[in-house]
Amino acid sequence: MVCSGNHDLTGRDAEGEKAALWLTRAEASGVVIDDATLVVPGARITVCPWWDGPQGRARLERELTEQAAAAGDQADDRWIWVYHWPPSDLPVSWTGRQSYGDADLAGWIARFSPSLVLSGHVHQSPWVDGGSWIARSGATWIINAGRQIGPVPSHAVVDLDAWSARWTSYEDSGEQRLDQ
Numbered sequence: 001m002v003c004s005g006n007h008d009l010t011g012r013d014a015e016g017e018k019a020a021l022w023l024t025r026a027e028a029s030g031v032v033i034d035d036a037t038l039v040v041p042g043a044r045i046t047v048c049p050w051w052d053g054p055q056g057r058a059r060l061e062r063e064l065t066e067q068a069a070a071a072g073d074q075a076d077d078r079w080i081w082v083y084h085w086p087p088s089d090l091p092v093s094w095t096g097r098q099s100y101g102d103a104d105l106a107g108w109i110a111r112f113s114p115s116l117v118l119s120g121h122v123h124q125s126p127w128v129d130g131g132s133w134i135a136r137s138g139a140t141w142i143i144n145a146g147r148q149i150g151p152v153p154s155h156a157v158v159d160l161d162a163w164s165a166r167w168t169s170y171e172d173s174g175e176q177r178l179d180q
Helices: 023-027 053-074 102-114
Strands: 034-042 043-047 077-080 115-118 134-137 140-144 156-157 164-166 173-177
Touching: 043 053, 053 077, 053 102, 102 134, 115 156, 140 164
Parallel strands: 043 077, 077 115, 115 140
Antiparallel strands: 034 043, 134 140, 156 164, 164 173
């Protein structure tokens, strides 16, 4: 799975807003990309695009609203979002000097209560005072593995069966049960 981010915008969509047009080539290879949802046993994983204007924002909000309504009888399943930018005002969006998160995402989390949001964008948060690789907003866990160059980049692995997450970097690691 891959969601677009701010550095992926290679052209303009039909509405004239910047978009990651190149991602459709990855989709042809079987990669789940922006605006798609993958259903696996016990979870729905929605890949959210980077939006660059009011049309893209409205399109994503409509998609989340439709996904929430379609869940209906699957309400016990976990809903996981892949979204480039973490929500604002949490340790996962802390740069060491400011909170650099997405206020719209924070609002959507409050409205739709996904189980987990996998994010990135803010590279420093796991290593700065007041920052973290994981945080909670209401019932939703948010993970931002950060960016650390090394033989194996910093990353998080989510175990859907155990409902836990493990974060690893070349300097540190952490684990969190997600059912607590």
